[in-house]
Amino acid sequence: MRILVYPHDLGIGGSQLNAVELAAAVQRLGHEVIVFGRPGPLNQRIEELGLEFIPSPEPHRRPTPSVVKALVRVARERKIDIIHGYEWPPALESLIASRRSPGTAAVATVMSMAVAPFIPKSMPILVGTQEILTAEQEFGRTLAALLEPPVDLDANNPSLDVAEQEFRGKWGLDPAAYTVVLVTRLAKELKLEGILAAIDCTGMLSQELPIQLVIAGDGPARRLVENHARAVNAARGRPVIVLTGELEDPRAAYAVADVALGMGGSALRAMAFAKPLIVQGEKGFWEVLTPDSLPLFLEQGWYGVGPGTQDGPGRLAQLLRGLLLDESCRKTLGSFGLSTVQGRFSLTRGALVLENFYSLASEAAGEVSIVQEAGALARFVEYELARRLRGVLGSSPADDFNSRPVAWRRQAGPELEAGTTRQASP
Template sequence: MKLLVFAQRLDPDESQMNAIALADRLRETHGYDIVLHATDGPAAQMVRDRGFRFVPAPDVTYHPAPQRMAALRRLVRGEGPDVIHAWDGWQGLEAYYAVHLRLGVPLLISDLNADVTRYLPRNVPTTFGCAALAEAAAELGWRFPMTLPMPVDTRTNAAEAVNGAGFRSRYGMKDGDVMIAAVAERPDASASGGTIRAIEAIRTLGQNLPLKLVLLGESDTDVNLRARVDAANRHLYREAVILTGAMPDPREAYAAADIVVGTGGSALRGLAFGKPLVVVGAAGFAATFTPQTAPGFLRSGMRGTGEGRFGGSAMLDALRPLAQRPQLRAQLGAFGRDFVVENHDFGRVAAQLAACCNAAKSGAASRMGDLVDAARTAFYVLRERRFRVAARTTVPGR
């Protein structure tokens, strides 16, 4: 099968890296002929190194963009792909109006958002990151919703792949310190984010336990977050909370951690390193990843919603036993690693993507359904003024 992968900008962020890696697996394992079409960026050389064609898309300041649509149409006419895989919603819109409606080329859209993107066409095969989103899309009228879990490279995201001991040494970890790794989020006014609740939990538990909370990412420049970190450290009379700053490759931190706090992709990465996990979410949600909770998290995409209690009680209840019981950490870490390999490994997800591409190629939506769907989609986009300003910054992979 000849597959044209239509992505955004080839920056080295997690989303674009997943698009490249999955395309590579389809080529290597399933024999696909891959053409990648995206705005040029730092990751373009990685595409070329992997041996499939890269055709740059125009650099634009907003989406959907007529220039990108025209370039895609020319490319499709020249290449004759069997299927176009639009990686995320804006590429989906551009491919839908540029080539699917006009030329009848089969289209597969991957909606990468944490919620169903309602302005996307409902008559086009669309993948969602978890079963709960696919079910929600079906209820909203999507005719061909499918599940495509977030992929994880379980070879490079593994404890033995990087030097966790070196990270602990650089940040002054002592023998017996229990390190908790979390991606730093920007705090909001409600202080409901997982980062804030993790800091508050350390203020409490750190009085009796040798805990170190390491916050990964660029939010170290946020004044409010820095103030909370400083207050927690003053309260405990030691550096119990550490801000690392930007980390383009945070794998050493995950390898060094004893516990990971996260959601979505960061949660899966922690599990891939064999670490016990506390999944955080909206409205005060926090729960330990266990054999009992795993099916629900698989269905929800490693996310959760609490009951609106914004205190840290759920976080405390999850962290306390993990901090106190090394054997429990080892057991849950081993279980989590097996879970990721079984459900999210790149090879397994690529096989699911191949099935989705085959379904898109063989599916036949009615012409009338396409026309009605096109009108509905245009109405939603125009009504909500859903014109995306193209990102021009590089986001570190998590």
């Protein structure tokens, strides 16, 4: 097959890194794979993996006509079988382009915590958790499947030399202190609550334990995080919170951790380095990965929703205290995490899932539902009108399909879920 992979951008992030690494893994299965998109930091990874890259026109209002036109041109010239768009804007642009390219099918992958309701039900779609898959099947998706975020175990494993000592020296880490690591995007939706809770928790624990928290990442909430970290460091009189900014290669950060915090793909990469993991969520959710908690994460993804935000730092402090003071437990749980990733989340397994799904999508390519696509268009118009209104009112979230995750809605109860599951955002 000839496949055109279109990530939503090529900055450092979980969905787009998955897109690029899976593209290379599918290419290794014998297919011709091209990556299409706006140039960014991940272009270096694309080159390392031996993938061809075609730059996209600059997108503006989505879907962008010039991007669709470029996709159509590539699909026709290169006789593309599958255009694979990651997240909703590339998904819609890929679908429109496929309609104008005979013999080409479109596939979507959504790794956000909820799926945009205006992606037509007839478009083949892959999602990252069983819980979201169930919700999409209930919504009436014609062809939907599970693609759990994979990990490149050749590039992420405990035996690698990733220059840990150089990393410690560069960031002034205390070799005698316990090191807790959080590799994350500094986003207001989904992430910020947990990041601030981790900072507060470290400030509390530093009064009784030698501890330092390393936060690796960047994003729109950077100033809020910096101010919070600065206040805690000032109160403690030493740098217990270390902010590295975005790291093109965060593997050394995972490697130096005594305990890792995280959600989604970041959590899985920490597990690949055999680190004990505390999964981050929202509304005060923190939970250690153990054999008992694993079924929860396999169902709803590496994320959770707690009872409220007020005791998030206290809950995390309780869990960290227990892990940091028990080296044997840390080693056991780290080994368990590594074996879990090796058995279920390998890049090779993900590529085989994709290969099979591409075949199913190609077979179903002629099954177009005008009614379903008209309904999707109506939902998109509703979304755009609501988004513009929120923009005028100053209440529009930067990432609205992570602002009301499926797990959050389902926990909130049937009445709230029925009223919000298929709306763009609160």
